[in-house]
Amino acid sequence: MENNRNNRIDEVLSSLDNVQRATAPDFFYTRLKARMEKELVAEPRKSWALRPVYILGVLLVVLAVNAAIIFKGSSSETSTSETETMQSIASEYRINSNLTYEINE
Amino acid sequence: MIQGLRNGDENAFRFLVDTYQDRIFNTSLGIVQNAEDAEDVAQEVFVQVYKSINSFKGESKLSTWMYRIATTRSLDVLRSRKSKKRSGLIQRLFGDGNEPIYEIPDFNHPGVTLDRKENAAKLFKAIAQLPENQKIAFTLHKLEDLSYQEVSETMQTSIAAVESLMHRAKLNLRKILEKEQG
Secondary structure: OOOHHHHHHHHHOOOOOOOOOOOOOOOHHHHHHHHHHHHHHHHHHHHHHHHHHHHHHHHHHHHHHHHHHHHHHHHHHHHHHHHHHHHHHHHHOOOOHHHHHHEEE | OOHHHHHHHHHHHHHHHHHHHHHHHHHHHHHHHHHHHHHHHHHHHHHHHHHHHOOOOOOOOHHHHHHHHHHHHHHHHHHHHHHHHHHHHHHHHHHHOOOOOOOOOOOOOOEEEHHHHHHHHHHHHOOOOHHHHHHHHHHHHHOOOHHHHHHHHHHHHHHHHHHHHOOOHHHHHHHHHHHHHH
């Protein structure tokens, strides 16, 4: 009984002895060529500008420019409002307008 | 031929495909056990060779390099099949029961003689259950008839390691078959 079972298993294990090599399907080269034409022609269309590193770089530059504009805008706004306040104080107390100029300097 | 490939010579590429297409297809067929997937893998191998021939330094034989790509890609197919099967199981657990089942039917290798077909199908079913390294070593040696030396070069390991993999593969196959036979 045990021997029979072992024999059956041995038969299964040796079933690939002297097996013939499977051959690739017909028209393999034709299909491969079609695939390559599709893949290799499509690839160069990917612009370098679409690479994540370039996208990130452009994004950073845009953010930096925005930040610079906002920062500069807010600081010039402050100085304009400061000048206006000084001028109104000067005119209220009838101080020479040159003083404002001096303060600003 | 390699220089021709590097120069983009189509005749050289055609010669490469004609020379290796059966070896590559047979290897991946043994691993993925499905003709359609095996053809897809074989095509990927040639596409990769075409694209990376300039980075091929010639430290190993071209055939060894191609077998290596074929086994790696075939294992990728098995992994993706496994993950599809897993997600299919989850879908079936929580879905309405109409989700597809990713079961691979019994595989019949075209190179097996008729009188051995039934046994070979059982053996392929058992091979599918082997760990990856044992599966690769067993397939390259038994199905593609590579020597232990060639298998070791393909798997980038020593001959002793291949001998050990083959020994363990045979033991495991016996265990699996014993279990199947009850």
